[in-house]
Amino acid sequence: MALRRGRMRRLLYLSLFLSxxxxxxxxxxxxxxxxxxxxxxxxxxxxxxxxxxxxxEQDTDxxxxxxxxxxxxxxxxxxxxxxxRALRPLREAHSPVKGTTFLQYEVHAKARLAQAAHGxxxxxxxxxxxxxxxxxxxxxxxxxAAGMFRYDLERARVDLETAAEDARKSGRIPLPxxxxxxxxxxxxxxxxxxxxxxxALWAEDEHRRYVIEQDVLVPTPDGASVSVIVVRxxxxxxxxxxxxxxxxxANAFNRTEAMRSAAHGYAGVTANARGKRNSPQAPVPFExxxxxxxxxIDWVSRQPWSDGQVGMFGGSxxxxxxxxxxxxxxxxxKTLMPSVPVAPGIDVPMQGNVFQNFFYKWPRYVTLDKGLxxxxxxxxxxxxxxxxxxxxxxxxxxxxxxxxxxPNPFFQxxxxxxxxxxxxxxxxxxxxxxxxxxxxxxxxxxYYDGCSLSAMYYLTEHLKYAxxxxxxxxxxxxxxxxxxxxxxxxxxxxxxxxVARLDVEALRYQWxxxxxxxxxxxxxxxxxxNYQVMGANTWKHARDLxxxxxxxxxxxxxxAPTGDAHALTTQPPAPGTVLRQRVDLKDRxxxxxxxxxxxxxxxxxxRNGFAFTNEPLTEPLELNGLFSGRLDFxxxxxxxxxxxxxxxxxxxxxxxxLSYLLARASHVGDRTRRRLLTPGKRQSLAFQSGRMTSRRLxxxxxxxVVLGINKxxxxxxxxxxxxxxxxxxxxxxxxxxxxxxxxxxRVDLPVWKKPLPAASSVSVPAK
Numbered sequence: 001m002a003l004r005r006g007r008m009r010r011l012l013y014l015s016l017f018l019s020x021x022x023x024x025x026x027x028x029x030x031x032x033x034x035x036x037x038x039x040x041x042x043x044x045x046x047x048x049x050x051x052x053x054x055x056x057e058q059d060t061d062x063x064x065x066x067x068x069x070x071x072x073x074x075x076x077x078x079x080x081x082x083x084x085r086a087l088r089p090l091r092e093a094h095s096p097v098k099g100t101t102f103l104q105y106e107v108h109a110k111a112r113l114a115q116a117a118h119g120x121x122x123x124x125x126x127x128x129x130x131x132x133x134x135x136x137x138x139x140x141x142x143x144x145a146a147g148m149f150r151y152d153l154e155r156a157r158v159d160l161e162t163a164a165e166d167a168r169k170s171g172r173i174p175l176p177x178x179x180x181x182x183x184x185x186x187x188x189x190x191x192x193x194x195x196x197x198x199x200a201l202w203a204e205d206e207h208r209r210y211v212i213e214q215d216v217l218v219p220t221p222d223g224a225s226v227s228v229i230v231v232r233x234x235x236x237x238x239x240x241x242x243x244x245x246x247x248x249x250a251n252a253f254n255r256t257e258a259m260r261s262a263a264h265g266y267a268g269v270t271a272n273a274r275g276k277r278n279s280p281q282a283p284v285p286f287e288x289x290x291x292x293x294x295x296x297i298d299w300v301s302r303q304p305w306s307d308g309q310v311g312m313f314g315g316s317x318x319x320x321x322x323x324x325x326x327x328x329x330x331x332x333x334k335t336l337m338p339s340v341p342v343a344p345g346i347d348v349p350m351q352g353n354v355f356q357n358f359f360y361k362w363p364r365y366v367t368l369d370k371g372l373x374x375x376x377x378x379x380x381x382x383x384x385x386x387x388x389x390x391x392x393x394x395x396x397x398x399x400x401x402x403x404x405x406x407p408n409p410f411f412q413x414x415x416x417x418x419x420x421x422x423x424x425x426x427x428x429x430x431x432x433x434x435x436x437x438x439x440x441x442x443x444x445x446x447y448y449d450g451c452s453l454s455a456m457y458y459l460t461e462h463l464k465y466a467x468x469x470x471x472x473x474x475x476x477x478x479x480x481x482x483x484x485x486x487x488x489x490x491x492x493x494x495x496x497x498x499v500a501r502l503d504v505e506a507l508r509y510q511w512x513x514x515x516x517x518x519x520x521x522x523x524x525x526x527x528x529x530n531y532q533v534m535g536a537n538t539w540k541h542a543r544d545l546x547x548x549x550x551x552x553x554x555x556x557x558x559x560a561p562t563g564d565a566h567a568l569t570t571q572p573p574a575p576g577t578v579l580r581q582r583v584d585l586k587d588r589x590x591x592x593x594x595x596x597x598x599x600x601x602x603x604x605x606x607r608n609g610f611a612f613t614n615e616p617l618t619e620p621l622e623l624n625g626l627f628s629g630r631l632d633f634x635x636x637x638x639x640x641x642x643x644x645x646x647x648x649x650x651x652x653x654x655x656x657x658l659s660y661l662l663a664r665a666s667h668v669g670d671r672t673r674r675r676l677l678t679p680g681k682r683q684s685l686a687f688q689s690g691r692m693t694s695r696r697l698x699x700x701x702x703x704x705v706v707l708g709i710n711k712x713x714x715x716x717x718x719x720x721x722x723x724x725x726x727x728x729x730x731x732x733x734x735x736x737x738x739x740x741x742x743x744x745x746r747v748d749l750p751v752w753k754k755p756l757p758a759a760s761s762v763s764v765p766a767k
Contacts, residue, residue, distance in 0.1 A: 027054060027175070028172040028173060028174050028175070029047055029050055029051065029172060029173055029174075029175070029178045030043075030047070030050075030171075030172060031043075031164075031167035031168050031170055031171055031172060031173050032044065032047075032164050032167060032168055032181075033168065034164075034168065035161040035164040035165050035168065040160070040164060040185060044073060044181065044182060044185040045073050045074055045075070047178055047181065047182060048069075048070045048073040048074045048182050049074050051070060051175065051178050051179065051182065052067075052070050052071075052074065055067070055070070055175075060090065061087065061090045061091070064083050064084075064086055064087035064090070065087060066179055066182075066183075067079075067083045068080045068083035068084045068087065068102070068105065069182055069183055069186040070182060071083060072105065072108075072109060072112075072186050072190065073182055073185060073186050073189075075112075075116070077109045077110075077112045077113040077116065078113060080105070080109045081106060081109050081110065081113070084102055084105060084106050084109070085106075087101070087102070088101045088102065096506075097141060097144055097145075098141070099136075099137065099141065100137070100141060100144065100145040100148070103133055103134065103145060103148065104148045104149060104190070104194060105190055106129075106133055107126060107129040107130050107132075107133050107134070107194075108126070108129075108190045108193060108194055110125070110128075110129035110132070110133070111125035111126040111128075111129045111193075112125075114128070114129070122193060123197050126193075126194070126197050126201070127197070127201060130201045130205075131204075131205075134201075134205060135205065135208075139209050139210075139233065139262070139263040140260075140263040140264060142205065142209070142263075143256075143259060143260055143263045146202060149194065149195070149198045149202065151187075151191045151195065153188070153191055153192060153195060156184070156187060156188045156191065157188060159184055160184040160185055160188050163180065163181050163184050164181065167181055206259070208234070209233065209234055209235075209262075209263075210231050210232060210233060210234055210259060210262050211230075211231070211232045211233075211234055212229075212230070212231050212255075212259075213228075213229070213230040213231075214229055214255075215227050215228070215229065215277055215278045216228045216229070216230060217278065217279070218271070218295060218296050218299045219295070220274070220288075220291065220292050220295040221291070221295060222291075224274045224279070224281045224288070224292070225274070225279050225280065225281070226271050226272065226273070226274055226279055226292050226295065226296055227250075227271070227272045227276060227277035227278050227279045228269060228270070228271045228272075228296060228299075229254055229255055229258045229268075229269070229270045229271075230258065230267065230268070230269050231255070231258040231259045231261070231262040231267075231268040231269075232262055232267045232268070232305055233262045233263070233265060236265070236305075238307075239304075239305060239306060239307035239308075240265070240266055240267040240305055240306065240307055241266055241267070241306075241307050241309040241310070241311065241334075241512070241516040241517065242261075242266060242267040242268075242269050242300050242306055242309065242310045242311070243261035243264070243266040243267070243268055243269070243311055243313060243508075243509075243512055244268075244269040244270070244271065244296070244297070244300065244310050244311070244312050244313070245257055245269075245270050245271070245312065245313055245314035245318050245321075246270075246271045246272075246273070246289060246292070246293045246296065246312065246314070246318060246321040246322070246325070247270065247271070247272060247273065247314060247317055247318045247321070248272070248273040248276060248283065248285060248289075248317050248366045249317065249366070249372060250272045250276040250277045250370060250371050250372060251371065251372055254270040254272065254277075255270070257270050257314075258270045260505070261509075264509045264512075264513075266509075266512065267300075267303075267305055267306060269296070269300060269310075271292075271293065271296045273285075273288070273289055273292065273321075274288055274292055275367070275370070276366075276370055276371075277370055277371075278370070279370075282367070283366060283367040283370075284367075284410075285363060285366060285367065285410060286320070286324075286344050286427050287427070289320070289321045289324050289325075289427075290321070290324030290325055290327055290328050290427065290428075291328065293312075293321050293322075293324060293325035294325055294328045294329075294330050294333075297310050297325065297330045297332050297333055298330060298332070300332065301330075301331075301332035306332075308332055309332060309334045309516050310330075310332045310333050310334060311334055311335040311336075311337070311511075311512045311515060311516050312325060312333065312335070312336050312337070312338075313336075313337040313338075313339075313508050313512070314337075314338070314339065314484075315338075315339035315340045315341070315480075315483070315484025315485075316339075316340050316341070316342055316451065316480065316484065317342055318338075318339075318341075319338030319339055319340060319341020319342060319443075319451070319454075319455075319484075320338075320341055320342040320343065320344065320427075320428065322336040322337075322338045322341065323336070323338060323341060323343075323428045323429060323458060324427055324428055326429065326437045326439070326441075327427075327428055327429045327433055327437075329436060329437075333439060334439055334440075334515060334516060335439050335440045335441070335442075335511070335512070335515040335516065336439065336440075336441045336442070337441075337442045337443075337444075337508055337511055337512070338441070338442075338443055338455075338458070339443070339444040339445070339483055339484035339504055340444070340445050340446070340449045340450075340451045340452075340455060340480050340483045340484050341443065341445075341451060341454055341455055341458060342451055342454055343428060343451075343453075343454030343457050343458065344424050344427050344428070345417070345420045345423075345424025345425070345427070345671075346420070346424075346453065346454045346457050346671070347450070347451055347453045347454040347457075348362075348451075349362075349411065349414050350414075350418070350716075351453055351662055352641070352661070352662045352663035352664055352667065352671075353418060353419065353420075353663075353664040353666075353667040353671055353674075354641050354662055354663075354664050354710065354715055354716050354718070355397065355414075355415065355418070355715060355716045355725075355726070356714070356715050356716075357383075357387050357390075357400075357713070357714045357715055358714065359411070360383075360386075360400055360404075360408065360411050361376075361377055361383050362377070363408060363409075363410035363411055364376055364377070364406075364408060365377035367410065386400070386403060386404055387713040387714055388713050389403055390403050390713070391588055391712070391713035391717070392588045392713075393730075394586075394588070394729055394730025394731075394733070395729060395730075396726060396727050396728060396729045397415070397716050397717070397725065397726040397727075397728075398412070398415055398726045398727065415726045418674075418724060418725065418726065419667070419671065419672055419673060419674060420671040420672045421672065428458075429461070429462075431461070431465060432465055433465075434461050434462045434464070434465040434466060434469075435465040435466040437462060437466065437469065438466070438469075438470070439470070440470040440471075440472070440515050441462070441469070441470065441471045441472065442472045442473075442474070442507075442511045442525070443455050443458060443459060443471070443472070443473050443474070444474045444475070444478075444483050444484065444504050444507070445473075445474075445475050445478070445483050446475060446476060446477060446478025446479055446480070446482055446483035447475065447476065447477055447478070447534070447658075447659070447691070447692065447693050447694070448477065448478065448479045448491060448492065448599065449478060449479055449480045449482075449483050450479075450480050451480060452475070452690075452691050452692065453690040453691055455473075455475075456626070456690045456691065456692060457690060459471060459473050459545075460545070463544060463545075471528065472525050472528055472530070473528060473529050473530065473531075474502075474507075474524065474525070474530045474531075475529075475530070475531050475532070475692055475694075476496075476500045476502060476531065476532035476539075477491060477494065477496045477497075477500050477532060477534050477599075478491070478502070479491060479492070482502075482504075483504060484504055485504055485505055486502065486503045486504060486505065487500060487501050487502045487503075487504075489501065491599060492597070492598045492599040492600075493598040493599055493600040493601070494534075494599035494600050494656070496534070497532065497534065497535070497536070497537040497538075498537060499532065499537050499538060499539060500532045500534070500537075502524075507522055507524065510522040511525075524539065526539075526541040527541035527542055527543055528542070528543055528544060529541065529542040529543070529544060529545060529547065529548060531548060531624070531692070531694045532694065533622060533624070533694045533695065533696055534693075534694060534695040534696065535695055535696040535697070535698070536622070536696040540624070540694070545625060545626070545692075548624040548625045548692075548694070548750065548752070549624045549625045549750035549751055549752050550751075550752055550753060550755070551750075551751050551752070551753045552748050552749065552750060552751065553570075553621075553748070553749040553751050554570070554746055554747075554748050554749075555568035555569065555570065555612075555614055555703065555705070555746060555747050555749065556568065556569050556570070556571065556572045556573060556743070556744075556745065556746045557579070557610075557612050557705065557707065557741065557745040557746060557747070558572075558573040558577070558612070558743070559573065559577060559578070559579035559610075559741075564606075564610065564611070565613075566579070566610050566611060566612045566613070567612060567613060567614065568612045568613060568614035568703055568704075568705060568747070569614070572743055572744060572746070573743040574743065575743065576743070577742070577743035578740045578741070578742060578743070579610065579740070579741040580738070580739070580740050580741075581609075581610070581709070581737075581738070581739045581740075581741065582736050582737070582738050583608055583709045583711060583736060583737040583739075584733075584736045585711065585717070585719055585720075585732075585733035585736060585737060586730065586733045586734070586736075590607075590712065590713070591607055591608055591711045591712035591713075592605040592606070592607040592608055592609065592708055592712065593605075593712055593714060594643035594645065594660055594662045594708075594710055594715075595645075595660055595662075596645065596657045596660075598657070599656065599657050600654055600655070600656055600657075601654070601655045601657070602653065602654060602655065603655065604645075604647060604655050604704060604706055605706075606706055606708070607708070608708045608709045608710075608711050609643075609706055609707055609708020609709060610706070610707055610708070610741075611704055611705070611706050612704065612705045612706075612707070613649065613702050613703070613704050614702055614703050615702070616651070616699075616700050616701065616702050617697060617698070617699055617700065617701050617702070618699060619699055620696060620697060620698050620699055621696075621697045621701075621751055622694075622695075622696050622697070622751060622752040622753075623658070623693065623694065623695050623696075623697060623749055623750070623751055623752075624692075624693075624694045624750055624751065624752050625692060625693075625694075625750030626659075626688055626689050626690065626691070626692055626750065627644075627646055627659060627661075627688075627689050627693075627747055627748065627749050627750065628686070628687060628688035628689065628747070628748045629644070629686075629687055629688075629745070629746050629747035629748050630684055630685065630686045630687070630744065630745060630746055631684065631685045631687065631707075631741070631745045632682070632683075632684050632741070632742035632743070632744040632745050633682075633683065633684075633685075633739050633740060633741050633742055633745070634680065634681065634682050634683070634739070634740045634742070635677060635679060635720075635737070635738065635739045635740075636679050636680065636735065636737070636738045637677065637679060637719075637720025637721075637735075637737050637738075638666070638676040638677050638678075638679060638720055638721060638722035639664065639665055639666045639676055639677055639718055639720045639721075639722060639725075640664075640665050640677075640709055640718055640720050640737055640739070641662070641663070641664050641665070641709065641710035641711075641715075641716070641717075641718040642662075642663060642665060642707065642708065642709055642710060643660060643661060643662045643663075643706075643707075643708050643709075643710050644660065644661045644687070644689070644705060644706070644707055644747070645657070645659075645660040645661075645705070645706040645708075646658040646659045646660065646689075646693070646703070646704070646705055646747070646749075647703070647704040647705075647706070648695060648697050648701050648702070648703060648704070649701060649702040649703075649704050650698070650700070650701050651698065651699070651700030651701060655704065656695070658693045658695055659689055659691045659692070659693040660689065660691065661687055661688075661689040661690075661691070662710060663685075663687060664718065664725075665677055665685060668685045668686070668687050669685075669686065669687075676722045682742065684744070703749070705747050707741070707745075709737065709739075719732040719733050720732075720737055
């Protein structure tokens with residue numbers, strides 16, 4: 001009997017265990033029978049109800065994130081609203097923007113609830129729900145929330161049908177796949193209902209918040225006109241300072257930027273370059289923008305809503321237009337905030353006096369019509385093919401237009417000015433003209449911004465000619481987009497330090513508030529130069545560029561006796577040391593690009609060049625500033641284009657790209673005048689990179705310098721004859737480029753070393 005009772009007890013325990021296990025294990029679910037809309041509308045709500053019955057998730061955030069979607073799909077709109085409102089504070093705990101997470105689904109649920117409960121037509125119910133929910137937001141939050149109505153419905157439909165087809169093939173699907181299928185269905189069906197109504201809803205909301213003047217034509221002194229968008233907060237009761245951008249990029253973003261400024265309490269003005277939008281003239285890049293910007297500033301200052309103060313902002317081309325306006329000056333122009341600013345003749349269409357192919361396609365992009373020629377510009381395969389066709393053909397650089405088969409008059413015009421001559425100098429301040437820029441300037445750029453060269457040019461020239469200039473500089477691990485909008489947590493394979501995260505658009509209005517309204521100086525701007533030390537998770541601040549380093553590490557380019565393990569040494573190599581290089585300019589196989597594609601990599605490219613590496617560091621080293629150096633050499637040519645790329649090789653063997661220089665030998669030291677080399681003669685080039693870096697190198701790391709000749713399909717090819725490089729062709733490449741790099745060649749690296757503690761004072765007893 002006891003044995004029987006024991007067996008029954010064990011069977012009972014086993015039954016309870018299996019029952020518990022069955023409930024604990026996620027089950028699988030029947031998949032839709034087809035991908036038709038009718039079948040999905042039948043099958044997915046059924047699937048959602050089955051999932052709801054057994055959904056096991058315990059984490060509150062994750063559970064609510066799935067729950068509201070399941071409830072929307074099953075028609076439990078009241079439950080979905082409860083779940084959404086419980087989820088929102090969890091998702092926004094660390095966000096500066098409050099009250100908007102999944103707000104589009106909240107208004108959709110409210111509309112469906114009113115439709116189900118009272119028979120209210122969806123469009124009418126949605127309008128009431130939208131006004132209740134979005135109407136309660138302040139202007140800035142509402143502007144930020146507008147992005148949640150941008151949705152590619154067709155792509156979502158394809159993705160939904162693809163997911164449904166994958167499920168159908170399986171027959172039965174596990175819980176994660178079921179949840180994903182419900183998510184895709186819920187989002188698509190919600191936006192399918194929302195989008196047809198959204199434009200009218202946002203238009204009503206914007207009209208309630210703002211006074212918007214579209215395409216006002218502002219006359220210029222020479223008889224042209226500029227198209228201007230003005231957006232003002234409707235609730236404003238007095239005159240306002242103006243936040244203004246001036247751009248050649250005519251697109252929907254122009255209106256958004258003006259509205260963003262209005263949401264911050266400014267009169268927002270976006271002016272397009274002449275010839276853009278409804279300006280009747282033909283577009284012309286660079287040449288008229290400074291004068292036209294001044295005409296717009298003058299017009300703004302005379303408007304009844306203006307308090308007479310204009311602050312300019314914007315990135316890339318808009319950074320250039322600010323400096324172009326500052327060159328001319330106007331009493332109403334009170335501050336500039338140029339982000340990643342272009343400097344014509346400095347970084348585009350050439351850098352180091354070397355013309356760049358990527359800028360060949362740009363003039364067509366901005367001048368073909370009143371808007372932007374997106375399809376033409378973003379046809380990457382076409383442009384890559386043109387680069388390769390030119391490079392392999394051996395044709396002169398000027399032949400790009402002929403090989404393209406379409407006119408490109410602006411690029412041809414630029415090729416006529418290969419030095420930084422009067423054509424370029426009239427566009428932005430030049431030399432002593434920088435001293436006249438007395439208004440506050442805030443520049444933002446990034447170590448990996450393509451325009452960091454020009455940002456640094458504006459800073460150094462401004463401080464050179466006006467030592468007390470009110471110029472503040474912010475730089476960190478950002479690219480061209482991040483340094484004018486918001487940083488990316490991961491950039492080209494490098495995960496930036498948490499402290500480096502930066503919202504440039506938020507900084508913009510802190511700066512304008514500071515200058516135009518007497519507000520506090522933004523907390524980040526503790527001194528003139530504000531830079532993030534990569535790898536150290538810290539910001540540092542200095543009065544000028546000299547203050548970012550306190551020592552120089554000089555490393556000599558020392559050739560290996562044999563092989564290619566060349567060294568960076570603290571002592572120069574023995575007298576007479578030579579590293580010989582031959583570059584066959586007739587060879588048009590793929591060559592090394594001067595700037596690495598990724599920040600972190602496992603190899604370095606030494607085609608047409610050499611890599612030099614120092615011994616592993618025995619202690620951490622902080623590298624801050626602009627590297628420089630000197631190249632001693634003998635060559636058989638009158639000119640060549642070269643690059644110097646700086647890396648850290650970590651103890652793990654990864655290469656961390658730090659900075660680079662691209663230069664034409666005949667223009668090193670003077671971009672305004674070409675000084676040809678003397679073949680067969682020993683000579684030197686003293687160079688300095690215009691691209692700042694800041695990085696903490698750890699013990700065990702090594703510095704790597706790659707010195708190479710610039711020869712590839714993406715920029716001019718200098719054959720060294722001394723003729724205009726744009727006229728040189730394959731017939732000029734018969735003789736290879738020979739260079740003997742001599743033992744005095746070196747790089748000078750700006751470093752920060754902790755100062756030694758002061759010597760203690762010791763009293764000596766009197767005898």
